[in-house]
Amino acid sequence: MCGIAGFCNPFASFLENKNQYEQILRDMCQVIRHRGPDDNDIRLFNRCGLAHTRLAIIDLLGGMQPMTRRIGEHEFTIAYNGELYNTAELKSELTAWGASFSTTSDTEVILQGFLCQGPEFVKKLNGIFSFAIWDGCHESLYLFRDSFGIKPLFYTIFENTLVFSSEIKGILAYPGIKPSVSESGLNEIFGLGPARNPGCGIFDNFHECLPGHYLTYSRFGLSDTCYWKLESHPHTDSYEETLEKTAFLVTDAIKRQMVSDVPICTFLSGGLDSSLVSAVCAKELEKDGKDLTTFSFDFQDNDKYFQANAFQPSQDRPYVDAMTLAIHSDHHYLICDNRVQADLLADSMRAHDLPCMADVDSSLLYFCGEVSKSHKVVLTGECADEVFGGYPWFHKDEFLNSETFPWTPDLSPRLSLLHPEIKEKLHLEEYVDNSYRCAVSEIDVLPTDSGIEANRRRISYLNIRYFMQTLLNRMDRTSMHSGLEARVPFADRALVEYVFNVPWEMKTKDGLVKNLLRQTALPYLPSKIALRQKSPYPKTYHPFYEQLLSERLKQILAEGTSPLLTLLERKALEQFLENPKDYGKPWYGQLMAGPQMIAYLLQIHDWLTEYKIQIKL
Helix, strand or coil, X not given: CEEEEEEECCCCCHHHHXXXXXXXXXXXXXXXXXXXXXXXXXXXXCCEEEEEEECCCCCCCCCCCCEEEEECCEEEXXXXXXXXXXXXXXHHHHHHHCCXXXXXXXXXXXXXXXXXXXXXXXXXXXXXXXEEEEECCCCEEEXXXXXXXXXXXXXXXXXXXXXXXXCHHHHHCCCCCCCEECHHHHHHHHHHCCCCCCCECCCCCCEECCCCEXXXXXXXXXXXXXXXXXXXXXXXXXXXXHHHHXXXXXXXXXXXXCCCCCCEEEECCCCHHXXXXXXXXXXXXXXXXXXCEEEEEEECCHHHHCCCCCCCCCCCHHHHHHHHHHHCCEEEEEEECHHHHHHCHXXXXXXXXXXXXXXXXXXXXXXXXXXXXXXXXXXXXXXXXXXXXXXXXHCCHHHHCCCCCCCCCCCHHHHHHEXXXXXXXXXXXXXXXXHHHHHHCCCCCCCCCCHHHHHHHHHHHHHHHHHHHHHHHHHHHHHHCCCCXXXXXXXXXXXXXXXXXXXXXXXXXXXXXXXXXXXXXXXXXXXXXXXXXXXCXXXXXXXXXXXXXXXXXXXXHHHCCCHHHHCECHHHHHHHHHCHHHHCCCCECCCECHHHHHHHHHHHHHHHHHCCCXXXX
């Protein structure tokens, strides 16, 4: 896993100012160095420059990048961030085409596939990736992103130069590019945030290569090609066949994603999803006489202050203990204290270059940093709820019939904090409604779908397209900030394609949420874990944390210089800070309520201030 960056101008002559542009590449490389601390390199061509930072996981000696191969006099060079899980099959196919390989790296497989079969070769890749290929023969730059956007890839066009990077900060390192945000960006931050519309880079004229797409930039301009999208199909398998196929797809994805030349570990919460991933990994490692290393997370004094509720019905520790005993893992309990969680809000914003999931991000940033001290690769249980229908909005009428994003059903708390003039300029409700209607228009319901099945299909698509993307962004930035590669087997393309079209009554057979996955897990897990009620990522219940956040935001109010205060209604903010618990229901998903709203506003303050963002309204 790595970081990539670079630039391309079909009309430039970068080599005429070689020293200058090589230094730009080094600067871009440096700001994303955390993504690949093991090595880095650059390549400059007349029309293009590529930079790469490397986290060495496969072919530690032979996988150096940028990697170049030649056809006659012409060079083709790749800068790649990701992992392939079908390298052996692709290598065999390409060898039959006449390709030869000098490394065991998946980087070379992708480049040789491009040389043999062109850009459509991307359809055959099973993995997580974003990569750039410079075609020196036709002076064209290609940018590719995996099907679900597990690996990031941002870009902008500045004075005819396409500038790209794994993270926004890489683009901002290019001379002359200044950060600004206007109505659409602020609507994203205050209306959809911490989610984003697919492809939106928040900053003016910043974009993200869409999942399942590739871009081509040449003297003919910029073109965008969709090579994959999630589609609706009739499901014809019986329940027994469905269970058998699902079990194979789940376990095959987990086993494939264990590929590594360095030791792997897993995150283990004691819930269904992470426990299944851990159990399969442990069973595979046992064949070689190895034990799996697992990590679980909790917060200081949660045993004292935890309050069970509909979203978080139980604490994780008893279930983690049961799992570690069952799979004989080398387990580590990690605890985050409240001040560290608050202090890392700014770092988690920097990891995204944007306000993000507040303390849900900052705590994971801390935990990933701890795990990275001993491991480079971790498998997680992320995305199972999006794929198998684990959230309340899949089965509660008020969500199914809401005709908006179900994780943000009510915008009034967000609107109540905005300054009246800003509220008037943004038209936030209209923006969110348009985003929702655009999103649901992308998926086709089937003639055989009943009204409620059609709604569930739409919500399932929204979860994969939006909510899952937010969690994938969180997992990538918090892990790669410390040079830790996080893999997500439940986001395997073949698995998602299949389960997306499985009818709800099969997914929830006998009225049990995620029962299809539970039945898959029963051969691997103690029944009390396979049948455990969903409990999401843990959060702190310590009153000191909320007090600490309130004090920090009140200090910003007292100073009166923050650009945040030009966007918010001061009296409404002061009233909110007096009683954030009165905020009521979570304002994003299941985890983000009053304290997380304070943390999110602190991140917006840090973002506007530290990045010196010009607000254009």
